[in-house]
Amino acid sequence: MTVEEYDFIIVGAGSAGCVLANRLSQDGRQKVLLLEAGGSDRKLSIRVPIGYAFTYQNPSVNWRYNAQPDAGLNNRIAYWPRGRVLGGSSSINAMVYCRGLPHDFDDWAASGATGWNWNSVRPVFERTETKVRREKGQKVFTGNGPLWVTNEADQAHKVTARFLEAGTQAGWPMTDDLNGANPEGLSIYHNTTRNGWRCSSADAFLRPALRRGNLRLVTHAIVERLLFEGSKATAVSYRQGDQSRQALARREIIVSGGTINSPKLLQHSGLGPAALLGDHGIDVLCDLPEVGGGLQDHLAVSYLYDCTQPTINSQLGRLQGRMAAAFQYAFTRRGLFSLSVNQCGGFIRSSPDIPQPDMQIYCNPVTYSTGVDTPPKVGPEPGFILSFQPSRPTSRGRIDIASPDIHEPPLIKPNSLSSEEDRNSVLRGVHLLRSLIDTPAMQGLIKTRRQPDPATMNDAEALQDFRERSATVYHPTCTCRMGTGPQNAVLDARLRVHGIEGLRVIDASAFPNVTSGNTNGPTIMLAQKGADMIIEDLKASGR
Numbered sequence: 001m002t003v004e005e006y007d008f009i010i011v012g013a014g015s016a017g018c019v020l021a022n023r024l025s026q027d028g029r030q031k032v033l034l035l036e037a038g039g040s041d042r043k044l045s046i047r048v049p050i051g052y053a054f055t056y057q058n059p060s061v062n063w064r065y066n067a068q069p070d071a072g073l074n075n076r077i078a079y080w081p082r083g084r085v086l087g088g089s090s091s092i093n094a095m096v097y098c099r100g101l102p103h104d105f106d107d108w109a110a111s112g113a114t115g116w117n118w119n120s121v122r123p124v125f126e127r128t129e130t131k132v133r134r135e136k137g138q139k140v141f142t143g144n145g146p147l148w149v150t151n152e153a154d155q156a157h158k159v160t161a162r163f164l165e166a167g168t169q170a171g172w173p174m175t176d177d178l179n180g181a182n183p184e185g186l187s188i189y190h191n192t193t194r195n196g197w198r199c200s201s202a203d204a205f206l207r208p209a210l211r212r213g214n215l216r217l218v219t220h221a222i223v224e225r226l227l228f229e230g231s232k233a234t235a236v237s238y239r240q241g242d243q244s245r246q247a248l249a250r251r252e253i254i255v256s257g258g259t260i261n262s263p264k265l266l267q268h269s270g271l272g273p274a275a276l277l278g279d280h281g282i283d284v285l286c287d288l289p290e291v292g293g294g295l296q297d298h299l300a301v302s303y304l305y306d307c308t309q310p311t312i313n314s315q316l317g318r319l320q321g322r323m324a325a326a327f328q329y330a331f332t333r334r335g336l337f338s339l340s341v342n343q344c345g346g347f348i349r350s351s352p353d354i355p356q357p358d359m360q361i362y363c364n365p366v367t368y369s370t371g372v373d374t375p376p377k378v379g380p381e382p383g384f385i386l387s388f389q390p391s392r393p394t395s396r397g398r399i400d401i402a403s404p405d406i407h408e409p410p411l412i413k414p415n416s417l418s419s420e421e422d423r424n425s426v427l428r429g430v431h432l433l434r435s436l437i438d439t440p441a442m443q444g445l446i447k448t449r450r451q452p453d454p455a456t457m458n459d460a461e462a463l464q465d466f467r468e469r470s471a472t473v474y475h476p477t478c479t480c481r482m483g484t485g486p487q488n489a490v491l492d493a494r495l496r497v498h499g500i501e502g503l504r505v506i507d508a509s510a511f512p513n514v515t516s517g518n519t520n521g522p523t524i525m526l527a528q529k530g531a532d533m534i535i536e537d538l539k540a541s542g543r
């Protein structure tokens with residue numbers, strides 16, 4: 001077997017891995033290998049924003065995990081989609097762009113991730129983004145980073161104006177940019193799209209770097225083990241089809257497999273809780289109890305309404321409307337095919353005496369049904385969805401390997417609603433949403449209330465309903481989190497695995513706590529700052 005040698009090996013070409021591949025190959029002197037389990041992202045279902053519906057269950061681009069029965073959710077088994085394709089989950093996500101709120105990052109720093117407070121990460125967001133909005137039909141740009149973030153306010157469905165009016169009537173603050181100086185309030189979401197196409201991390205970071213001779217991308221390559229000399233990570237073994245290969249890393253290996261697969265790979269490689277590894281006959285290289293621990297995710301519940309006014313259903317629920325939207329997209333790259341279904345929402349305080357916004361709201365101008373193994377289906381009757389998501393849950397779950405075989409899915413144990421604080425925040429969310437529903441603007445939109453109806457449930461019923469129907473918003477994080485030492489964390493504040501040389505984990509698993517809001521933006525920021533650190537260390541070592 002020929003063994004190739006690189007300076008850096010990156011495992012996973014997702015939101016974070018694509019950033020690293022770009023940044024580490026930028027100076028042309030480092031030889032970089034990027035290994036991705038999935039294949040090409042050149043598919044209309046990925047590139048056209050509305051195609052989200054078709055990648056949600058598609059095994060050719062999606063790991064399609066299932067969580068374990070979750071006691072907090074009445075023992076339900078939740079579906080956990082994850083991207084398995086170039087761009088990773090940024091190629092199959094709903095494209096809502098949120099940096100998170102300043103206190104999220106101040107809390108990172110307070111928990112031991114020194115240097116990750118808001119004032120330190122804000123400039124990293126700024127240099128990463130190009131913000132685009134339309135004024136008088138012309139595009140106006142702010143910033144010149146690789147990731148395009150498009151303000152779709154001029155294209156948002158008409159009915160969103162009524163949602164915003166209802167928010168004002170409920171006394172909620174308004175903002176025109178949830179990622180701006182004032183991120184609190186109801187608004188129109190901005191999307192990671194560029195000229196009507198999805199702007200995944202592969203589009204923004206990987207594609208421009210692929211021309212470089214010093215970056216090698218290998219797709220359909222599953223890394224099966226990290227290999228060590230003593231406590232230094234020196235190589236990876238990976239499988240491509242029926243071929244087993246190895247690659248050596250002269251400098252560092254960076255694991256960017258995402259919140260589920262990064263801890264899984266570490267555990268399979270002998271880094272994890274000694275008892276768990278022992279149960280599966282894996283030799284323990286380093287007993288790191290928190291590998292796989294610390295899991296945090298967002299849960300949301302949706303309430304559906306039939307609407308007195310046309311919504312997206314009125315167009316996409318009918319063949320003629322879909323054809324019209326397809327033509328508009330084909331000729332202008334605009335219209336419903338260029339947008340996310342998550343159009344209106346924001347960060348709201350559930351009570352004025354709470355120091356930070358604690359709920360994320362979604363007001364979607366569409367209703368749809370999701371089936372097992374079928375794409376979400378939009379019916380013709382106008383409808384809309386109101387939804388809330390407690391922004392900063394405190395419950396923590398785990399990801400553990402289920403067998404010594406890397407190709408077996410791991411055990412995902414969300415441990416939802418296991419803290420009293422989280423159960424209380426569900427009730428605060430229901431009360432908050434009720435204040436929106438009770439407004440004249442919202443009452444004017446509601447034709448019929450479907451059951452369950454938050455307006456008529458008492459607290460016990462509302463919590464029971466949340467346990468029965470809430471679902472992940474696909475933001476799992478923290479399973480290899482940064483922190484002060486190996487007993488309470490996996491990584492130090494420079495994303496290096498405690499006790500191991502030459503190995504970093506850089507992806508959403510490194511978050512110390514889940515951020516308020518959607519997690520793609522903060523993952524990309526984390527990878528940018530992680531790349532800065534690697535480059536600094538390289539310079540300090542005289543290379």
Ligand SMILES: Cc1cc2nc3c(=O)[nH]c(=O)nc-3n(C[C@H](O)[C@H](O)[C@H](O)COP(=O)(O)OP(=O)(O)OC[C@H]3O[C@@H](n4cnc5c(N)ncnc54)[C@H](O)[C@@H]3O)c2cc1C
Nearest residue numbers: 012014015016037088089093094095096223258508518520
């Ligand atoms: C359906 C869905 C909707 C979402 N909607 C939004 C949204 O609207 N806005 C938002 O901000 N966030 C959203 N998210 C979340 C966001 O996309 C993720 O938080 C983010 O993409 C995580 O990035 P990552 O780099 O940690 O992992 P990923 O992007 O998942 O990348 C991990 C990559 O590593 C590869 N990999 C894993 N293991 C191996 C291995 N052993 N060998 C080789 N390759 C491997 C995977 O195939 C994958 O490509 C959504 C996610 C999903 C799934």
